Amino acid sequence: MKQISMLIAASVFAVQANAMQWQALPGTAPAPADNPTTEAKVELGKMLFMDPRFSSTGTVSCNSCHNVMEGGDDSRSVSMGVHGKTGGRNAPTVWNSAFHSAQFWDGRAALLEDQAKGPVANPVEMGMEDVETAMDRVRKIPGYKAYFDRAFGENSMTVENAAKAVAAFERTLITPNSPYDRYVKGDKQAMTEQQVRGMNKFASSGCTSCHSGAAFNGPQQKLGEGFFTKFPTFADSDYVAKYTLADDKGRQEVTGNSADANLFRTPTLRNITDTAPYFHNGSVNDLAEAVRVMAKTQLNKELPDGDVADIVAFLTALTGEYPEISMPRLPATAGASIIAD
């Protein structure tokens, strides 16, 4: 409760401090002291991220819902896991997730290392009994050992190291050089006039009170400390019922504290054109409508159509360059599948 109040205070402060502090996206992401990013970890992590064999049905990998060939999500309102089961929340993009100081919509994981373990044993995601059972499958694939050895040393095939490798890979998923980034670095031709107008309206309307910082996901926190916002803040808007925005209690489900009701981690706006549908429940499938809903429910403003169009134009300028990724070759089992249907 105390932490949340402090965060809300920090948010208000951020409006003033950051409104004009436009920041480009860093080229590298911070990593926790006990998991410095190395090439060997990234290579292993990419393999684990892409490998569907650690889901109960053998059909769902991290990449199924966080598809790095697309916007790092799955184009669905809520994700679909094993046996066609669905959860209640929209898959957040994995691109630039390294710049979140807490993971999941409700911030229940401090670091990417913690987040990586969550979906594995979630019955509507990868559906394994527990992460150790999933890790047993990894251990049954002979080819993985050499990659763990290289990344972490001998006898290192543990859940903790698997999660560290996945997190290390995810920290490389950064999309720099958007028109916005080039603009703030001094290339005044990088954005159109409308985009610049939208940028100013984005700030003057108050969007930057939450969507500040290089990733537009709030002021920088210490790793593990989330930046949460109440959504909807103005709960009497018609949009709240229309898009069932208040049904999910958000962070309250983690803390059990009613003061945390409807608090959500502020999502990044990077590459937002590529991550429809929008919001924690994926209920809005149109970026302009998402802007209108945000303005009304968070700032109690009804934006003129021109302002909405300008802000959408600005948001398109946040789509960066996706780095090329080579497909990993997933180590084979030798003459027997590890999937028991």
Next chain:
Amino acid sequence: MKQISMLIAASVFAVQANAMQWQALPGTAPAPADNPTTEAKVELGKMLFMDPRFSSTGTVSCNSCHNVMEGGDDSRSVSMGVHGKTGGRNAPTVWNSAFHSAQFWDGRAALLEDQAKGPVANPVEMGMEDVETAMDRVRKIPGYKAYFDRAFGENSMTVENAAKAVAAFERTLITPNSPYDRYVKGDKQAMTEQQVRGMNKFASSGCTSCHSGAAFNGPQQKLGEGFFTKFPTFADSDYVAKYTLADDKGRQEVTGNSADANLFRTPTLRNITDTAPYFHNGSVNDLAEAVRVMAKTQLNKELPDGDVADIVAFLTALTGEYPEISMPRLPATAGASIIAD
């Protein structure tokens, strides 16, 4: 009926002619005259192959069941499509599928171009209403147009061209330079003694009566003409009941002709260590057991354990080099998802 008899006759002939004609895998695959393989088609085809947005749920791409990061299949006995639905057959590997003269276990598609359209509208695979509806989704993604233009010219966003592109990509999925290939090209150190012993037993036991040719999928046919084998041939084996081998009527389901009962296209043995579980119904999850079952049901032989081990050793020598594939960047929709759950 007549065609089948001719094929069976061809098969018997093949035993004699090909037993000693060990062939290395060609580096390129034949393509039909109306779809020569080009770089632009391969690039587009790779994108379409990887894109899950043309399945009803947005979760199933070609690659879901024919994973090129693995053995070109899905490690499952039978595949799992949209909403967790399952079909009755094991996903054949897409690697070296260009060397099949007919597609699907029952040969119901002549060419890869025809095959590519099948799973899209199959209710237990990609689950779209029909291929045109799937193609409408492709057309709704603005970025695809430029790739179709480059591959096929202006106004070319058709189902036929999409299928041609996917087929062109699949024709690049070739795994050369297996130990076996290097051995038959003259490197006598490329296979172990046991593998060479297994190779000879593979031929002398009669396996090559069906598994002949460079891809070990039967003698070369004209594109569109399948090489079918009755499986099980010796239906009184205990294995038939144990693994329910006779339940699927195979090609009879396509032709309606009882003479085609239990006829299946002879599958390739290339990379077979990477494609467990085995057979049209994926009922056997162990390569040694698959060899025993084959010997008994197809050749009426009970192989000594040593022979089984030697033949398995030989089969491991058929695993080739998988080419590196870069991940395609799938064109984004702009601020709206095309998936309607």
